Amino acid sequence: MVPFREAVKAWFAISLQTFGGPAGQIAVMQRTLVEEKRWIGQRRFLHALSYCTLLPGPEAQQLAIYVGWLLNGVRGGLVAGTLFVLPGVLALLGLSVIYVAAGDTLVVTALFAGLAPAVLAIVAQAVHRVGGRALGSRALVTLAVGAFLALAVFRVPFPVVVAAAAGVGWALGRWAPAAMRAGGEHGGAGDGPAPLIPDDALHTERPSRAHAAKVLAVGAVAWAVPVVAVAVATGRDSVFTEQSLFFSGAALVTFGGAYAVLAYVAQQAVQVYGWLAPGEMVRGLALAETTPGPLIMVVQFVAFLGAYRDPGGLDPWAAATLAALLTTWVTFVPCFVFIFLGAPYVERLRGNHALSAALSGITAAVVGVIANLAIYFALHTLFARTDAVRAGPVRLEVPELDSARPVAFGIAVLAAFLLFRLRWPVLRTLGVCAAVGLALGLAGVPGS
Numbered sequence: 001m002v003p004f005r006e007a008v009k010a011w012f013a014i015s016l017q018t019f020g021g022p023a024g025q026i027a028v029m030q031r032t033l034v035e036e037k038r039w040i041g042q043r044r045f046l047h048a049l050s051y052c053t054l055l056p057g058p059e060a061q062q063l064a065i066y067v068g069w070l071l072n073g074v075r076g077g078l079v080a081g082t083l084f085v086l087p088g089v090l091a092l093l094g095l096s097v098i099y100v101a102a103g104d105t106l107v108v109t110a111l112f113a114g115l116a117p118a119v120l121a122i123v124a125q126a127v128h129r130v131g132g133r134a135l136g137s138r139a140l141v142t143l144a145v146g147a148f149l150a151l152a153v154f155r156v157p158f159p160v161v162v163a164a165a166a167g168v169g170w171a172l173g174r175w176a177p178a179a180m181r182a183g184g185e186h187g188g189a190g191d192g193p194a195p196l197i198p199d200d201a202l203h204t205e206r207p208s209r210a211h212a213a214k215v216l217a218v219g220a221v222a223w224a225v226p227v228v229a230v231a232v233a234t235g236r237d238s239v240f241t242e243q244s245l246f247f248s249g250a251a252l253v254t255f256g257g258a259y260a261v262l263a264y265v266a267q268q269a270v271q272v273y274g275w276l277a278p279g280e281m282v283r284g285l286a287l288a289e290t291t292p293g294p295l296i297m298v299v300q301f302v303a304f305l306g307a308y309r310d311p312g313g314l315d316p317w318a319a320a321t322l323a324a325l326l327t328t329w330v331t332f333v334p335c336f337v338f339i340f341l342g343a344p345y346v347e348r349l350r351g352n353h354a355l356s357a358a359l360s361g362i363t364a365a366v367v368g369v370i371a372n373l374a375i376y377f378a379l380h381t382l383f384a385r386t387d388a389v390r391a392g393p394v395r396l397e398v399p400e401l402d403s404a405r406p407v408a409f410g411i412a413v414l415a416a417f418l419l420f421r422l423r424w425p426v427l428r429t430l431g432v433c434a435a436v437g438l439a440l441g442l443a444g445v446p447g448s
Contacts, residue, residue, distance in 0.1 A: 001071060001072055001073075001197070001201065001202070001203060002039055002071045002072060002197065004072050004075070004076070007068070007071055007072050007076055007079070007080075008079055008083075010032065010033070010037060010039075011064070011068065011079055011080045011083045011084070012083050013032070014028055014029060014032055014033075014064070014083075014084070015083040015084050015085075015086060015087050015292060015293075016087055016292060016427060017292065017425075017426045017427055018060070018084060018087075018088065018292040018293055018294075019115070019118075019119050019122060019291075019292055019426070019430060022058065022059055022060040022294070022295070022370070022373065023122070023123040023127065023370040023373050023374060024119060024122040024123055024125075024426075025060035025061075025064075025084075025294070026049065026059075026060055026063065026130060026370070027122060027123075027125050027129055027130065028426060029045075029060070029063065029064065029067065030045065030129055030130060031129070033045065033067060034193065034195075035193055037196075038193050038194070038195050038196045038197075039071060039195065039196065039197055040067060040070065040071070040195055040197070040202070041194070041195040041199065042193075044070070044195075044199060044202070045067070046134055046363045047346075047350060047356075047359060048063055048066040048067060048070070048343075048346075049063050049363060049366060050359035050360070050362040050363045050366070051066070051342065051343075051346045051359070052066060052339075053162060053362055053363075053365075053366050053369075054162065054362065055335075055338045055342075056251065056252055056334070056338075057251055057296070057331075057332075057334060057335045057338065058294035058295070058296050058332075058335065060084075060294060061081055061084045061085060061293075061294050061332065061335055062081075062335050062338060062339055064080040064081055064084040065077045065078075065080055065081035065084075065335060065336060065339040065340075066339050066343055067080065068080025068081065069203060069339060069340065069343055070202045070203050070343075071197075071202065071203065072203065073203045073205075074340065076203070077336065077339060077340065078336065081332070081335060081336055081339075084293065084294075085293045085294065085297070085328070085332055086293075087291075087292045087293060088288075088291050088292045088293020088294065088297050089293065089297065089300065089325075089328050091291040091292060091293075092287060092288060092291050092293075092297050092298075092300050092301060092324075093300065093304070093321070093324055093325075095108070095287045095291065095301075096287070096300070096301050096304040096305070096320070096324065097317075099287070099301075100304075100305070100308055100320070106441060106442070107438065107441075107442075109441060110437050110438045110440065110441020110442060111434050111437055111438055111441075112287075112437070113407065113408070113411075113437040113440070113441060114411055114433045114434040114435065114436050114437015114438060114440075114441075115430060115433060115434050115437065116381045116408065117381055117382070117407075117408040117409070117410075117411035117412035117415060117433065118411060118412070118414075118415040118429055118430050118433035118434075119377065119381075119430075120374070120377060120378055120381055120382075120412045120415070120416075121412055121415035121416040121418075121419050121420075121429070122415075122419070122426060122429075123370070123373065123374040123377060124374060124416065125419050125420070127367065127370050127371050127374055130366070130367055130370060131144065131367045131371075134363045134364060134366070134367055135364060135367060137179055137180065138179070139172055139176070139179035139180060140180070140360065140361075140363075140364040141364075143165055143168060143169070143361055143364035143365055143368075144364045144365065144367040144368040144371075145368065146165075146365075146368065147161050147165060147364070147365035147366075147367075147368030147369060147372075148367075148368035148369075148371045148372050149368075150164075150368075151368065151369065151372040152371075152372045152375055152396075153394055153395070153396060154393050154394065154395065155395045158369070161365055161368075161369075162362055162365060164365075165361040165362050165364065165365035166358040166359070166361050166362050167358070167361070168361050169357045169358045169359070169360050169361020169362065169364070170354055170357050170358040170361065172357060172361070173353060173354060173356070173357020173358070173360070174354065174357070177353075177357070180357050180360055180361075204344070204347055205343075205344045205347075206344065206348075207344035207345045207348055211344065212341055215337060215340045215341045216337065216341065219333060219334070219336065219337035219340075219341075222333050223248065223329075223330060223333045223334070226244075226326060226329055226330075227241075227244045227245070227248070227326075227330065230244060230322075230326060231244075234312055235312075238312050239275075239306055239307050239310045239311075239312060239319075239323065240307065240312070240319075240322065240323055240326060242273065243275075243303045243306060243307070243323055243326065243327055244326050244327065244330050246268065246273070247299050247303070247327045247330050247331055248330040248331075248334075250265060250299070250331070251330060251331045251332075251333075251334045251335075252334060265281075265298075265299060265302065266281040269281065269302045269306070273306065274306075275302055275303070275305060275306025275309070275310075276302060276305045276306060280305060281298075281302070284298045284301035284302060284305075287301055288301065296331060297328070299327050299328075299331055300324045300327055300328050301324075302327075303320075303323040303324050303326070303327035304320045304321070304323060304324040305320070306323065307319040307320045307322065307323030307324075308320035376397075379397060379399055381405075381408055381412075382399070382404065382405055382408050382409055382412065383399035383400060383401075383403045383404055383405065384400075384403035384404075384405060385399070385400040385403040386398060386399050386400065387399075387400060407437075407440060407445060407446075411433050411436055411437060414432075414433065414436065415429050415433050418432065
């Protein structure tokens with residue numbers, strides 16, 4: 001296995017580069033773990049990604065937990081999953097404080113104007129890299145395109161897309177296995193660089209009822225202790241209890257990632273609980289888009305504002321901080337439970353051809369999902385306004401061309417040049433783009 005100290009250093013470095021939502025985060029892990037350090041093979045990486053895609057919650061963080069578990073057991077999974085979200089928690093907590101205290105300051109707005117377009121280039125890099133590795137046959141390419149069209153054009157629910165991809169993959173694997181062979185099976189790109197650690201040297205654990213019961217018991221206690229303590233201390237009707245229970249439920253139904261659940265969270269937070277104003281949900285999403293970590297971290301911003309405005313006898317700042325941290329806890333604890341509970345079974349079935357074919361179909365669909373997220377992010381970064389177009393089953397979101405943001409286009413092109421042509425690392429690219437955005441904003445350039 002990988003020396004634990006080296007693994008911790010690697011996960012810490014990865015945690016500082018997890019911008020761009022799941023697409024950018026998967027790209028960072030792909031580059032660091034598969035291509036640079038070669039700790040895990042491409043097929044093993046994609047196998048884990050396929051399983052994580054089936055789960056509720058942020059698939060990129062769950063992928064980090066899974067790979068950390070493969071490399072260093074339970075403690076590796078705990079460290080990988082915790083470090084993956086820690087910088088984002090701290091960054092968004094700080095930005096929430098700035099938002100409440102200072103609002104939309106020039107410096108913050110200018111920095112975001114530089115960072116957001118740079119994230120577009122990171123997402124494009126993810127589509128290119130993951131697609132190049134996962135789509136080794138025409139059938140898999142067709143599955144990816146179909147998933148993209150289903151999500152972007154016909155607005156098919158994410159679970160339906162994943163289930164259909166799994167079914168198609170299973171059927172092709174049984175009746176047309178040649179169509180499901182990735183390029184790597186013939187020495188192509190599908191396998192990626194040969195890993196330094198053989199598959200049979202990675203961590204494994206025999207699945208059993210005792211193991212499952214232990215994981216479920218520890219997970220339930222870890223979730224319940226802070227929630228019950230807060231409910232007892234502040235009352236059943238306090239904002240802290242309401243938020244912890246609401247976001248606990250949301251964490252269990254967030255199939256399809258953050259975008260799939262944000263509409264529901266926004267509606268409940270604004271109209272039912274009154275934790276924030278309608279426009280503030282969009283601002284919170286912008287903050288989460290430009291901080292490291294999973295995009296679902298926006299729930300931390302929602303909790304912060306809700307508790308600040310209804311502190312229940314506590315100091316508003318202390319109440320807001322407590323609510324933000326509690327919400328983060330109940331959102332991410334289930335992720336560890338899902339991986340530690342399911343990974344031993346998924347690893348045991350890794351040699352099952354039917355399951356492998358189904359997961360290959362899901363992996364192809366994931367490429368389409370990432371591409372859909374890239375389009376969504378591009379529309380809302382490069383244009384100020386969009387329109388919804390409906391024609392029968394077709395539902396498209398198209399930009400209003402007169403609302404184009406030239407500065408954002410320019411910074412996105414710069415970031416793409418640095419990443420694709422000069423092969424700069426993500427952090428250096430983000431730093432340059434943030435500096436450009438800040439300079440243009442302070443100079444008063446329109447659109448920055």
